[in-house]
Amino acid sequence: MDKSDIADKKETGTLGKLMVLLDIVTHADAPMRFTDILAVANQPRGTLHRQLGHLTEEGLLELDGDGRYAPGLRLLDFAARSWARNEFRLIAEPHLVALQQLTGETVHLGVLRGAAVIYLDKVEGRQPVRMYSQIGNASPVYCTGVGKAALSVLADERVAALISGVSFQRFTENTHTLQTLLSEIAEIRQSGNAFDREEHEVGIRCVAAPVHSEDLSFVGGVSVTGPAYRLTLERLEEWAIPVRQAAENIMSGMRIGLGPRR
Amino acid sequence: MDKSDIADKKETGTLGKLMVLLDIVTHADAPMRFTDILAVANQPRGTLHRQLGHLTEEGLLELDGDGRYAPGLRLLDFAARSWARNEFRLIAEPHLVALQQLTGETVHLGVLRGAAVIYLDKVEGRQPVRMYSQIGNASPVYCTGVGKAALSVLADERVAALISGVSFQRFTENTHTLQTLLSEIAEIRQSGNAFDREEHEVGIRCVAAPVHSEDLSFVGGVSVTGPAYRLTLERLEEWAIPVRQAAENIMSGMRIGLGPRR
DNA sequence: CCCGATAGTTCCATTATTCAGAACTCAATT
DNA sequence: AATTGAGTTCTGAATAATGGAACTATCGGG
Known part of the structure; x- marks a missing residue:
């Protein structure tokens, strides 16, 4: 019952890594290009590319016509419910x-x-x-x-x-x-x-x-x-x-x- | 250029499965117990348990004192940014x-x-x-x-x-x-x-x-x-x-x- | 107090996904 | 045409997810 307190870092595997990316993009104050994200996310290019692809596919990120990633609208949908209830x-x-x-x-x-x-x-x-x-x-x-x-x-x-x-x-x-x-x-x-x-x-x-x-x-x-x-x-x-x-x-x-x- | 149209279903691997769970919990009109989710999510118990654990760990879900899962506050945080910008x-x-x-x-x-x-x-x-x-x-x-x-x-x-x-x-x-x-x-x-x-x-x-x-x-x-x-x-x-x-x-x-x- | 349920958790060998790096394409620049 | 920068695709190897079963609570009777 004292394992928590400070170190609440459990492993969340794949999800954790994806969340870091979501954090990066949502915390930025403008949509980010692939390379921008590459610079801060500690991931090899190929890996990052697939990860962003999955996030985009799920609507958590959005990729505009200029190849820039922005927070996706699905986040709003989730949040609306989270809040309302x-x-x-x-x-x-x-x-x-x-x-x-x-x-x-x-x-x-x-x-x-x-x-x-x-x-x-x-x-x-x-x-x-x-x-x-x-x-x-x-x-x-x-x-x-x-x-x-x-x-x-x-x-x-x-x-x-x-x-x-x-x-x-x-x-x-x-x-x-x-x-x-x-x-x-x-x-x-x-x-x-x-x-x-x-x-x-x-x-x-x-x-x-x-x-x-x-x-x-x-x-x-x-x-x-x-x-x-x-x-x-x-x-x-x-x-x-x-x-x-x-x-x-x-x-x-x-x-x-x-x-x-x- | 015609692969889309109707069938936009690409594979998002692990993420996709987790998103289904998030959808289930956020769409419900009350917090759900483990068994409730088990009934609708098509997952074996062990798997589901770990998946919910990861979602909870990331703050996407929240587990109250009665073992019921509700949408997590992290969703709000994400959405606030998604919206504001x-x-x-x-x-x-x-x-x-x-x-x-x-x-x-x-x-x-x-x-x-x-x-x-x-x-x-x-x-x-x-x-x-x-x-x-x-x-x-x-x-x-x-x-x-x-x-x-x-x-x-x-x-x-x-x-x-x-x-x-x-x-x-x-x-x-x-x-x-x-x-x-x-x-x-x-x-x-x-x-x-x-x-x-x-x-x-x-x-x-x-x-x-x-x-x-x-x-x-x-x-x-x-x-x-x-x-x-x-x-x-x-x-x-x-x-x-x-x-x-x-x-x-x-x-x-x-x-x-x-x-x-x- | 013990029994049988019901609910939730942990384990672990198997399997499927993800990983990382390199090779490749494409477009803009010189 | 050659060069650079940006993004995409491919592949065996590494890793994490899977699912079945065994395990532990917790509860409500008998």
Whole structure:
């Protein structure tokens, strides 16, 4: 029961290698030519060629007329289902909407995945447009309210293990270092709220609170995010309570919704 | 150059088998136990067990505490990128927003994938909530405005090949049969507009127009959708023109955006 | 407490896929 | 025409996937 913790690297054989390729292509910020991929994927040409062929055949990648590979649409299809039916998201949704209506700001639900936060849902205010902008995105755990809130529910060793491999990129003046992160986590455990005071992006602040299942199979958080000129420090304090309350409500929903098992 | 058309089934070896499993789990409407999957996947127990293990290890599936498999969050991560950077979507976006503002109704951009339409983007009106609801979803080609519009730009044989394997499920009184579909496609080629007159869902209508790249590597459509009480038949006619115009604008954007290549 | 199910996991010799490198094609460049 | 760069195809050798069976839980009675 201690084989995990840090080294979660099992062998996934062929699949693992293909996933690395998918990662390369989806992480790039433009479609890649065969040679571009060849340069970063550690594979011989012939092998890579077949692998890309298979991925393309399955619709996971797409090959445009110029021989450039881009993420495939099948990924969208898979994800739409993954999202629509996510148990936690479904439970949380009404509470997120309520919190959005109370605060008028954007509300996020995120979940911890390794040392990243993946946003599961986002409820925006009146802005007519843009959706999906954030959902599914993985963000670093150390500079998001949701990430810090999530870390606060884990035991110290678990936190240490998770962030051991992370390099603390300095996004803004307020971005955490390893030390300040650990001390903030201690504070969050006390207060029940995490704050992002322009640590990831200048001009953006947020208040978050941890959400987790009893067995910690789900560890994440809810947050209210907005521009610094609206989310003054006093405002953040004021909303700390409803955010915590929303987190509580989601957690009790999870107990009911996921309860009658195990 | 005629090996394709109908039989696009190439061998993708191991990957193909794993994708079948992913399809099974993502298409189910609840998490599945090992035995459930065993019943539908045509695999021996040992093999299936390892395959599911690999998928889970990669985060494509998730195994909850009760031994039930659900779609994994990694799918979201992949999709977020696939979507955010989709070239066609990026080009179309401003035109979709403009069309939404003109009509006040929901605007969709969809693309043809085999015999299905996958929605690439959706721009809604004031409704504060729900996004992502449609994006990535695959819908049958024969009963959506976007689907019919897309078919209209393809040659007859191509259309025939695509819908040859399709069973025409009767969603409403107006749902097309093979015959009526073909004759409507002929009309769409004349008028430049496809309509959905409550063919998929009672009370929902839409006007669409085809959008495609010059080489037909992208075949899709734009549509304006709304409830029948607002989208009267006259209203549909009225909006046929701006929808066609939006489609035109997107296509000329594609010529510029994707032009200086090939 | 033991029995028989049902559900899930592990093992291992066999077999099929993938691998890696080289040879080849194709197109653009000089 | 010769040269380079980019992509594709081919092949025996290496490796990973396969599938059947044996194994281990876990559960619900009797």
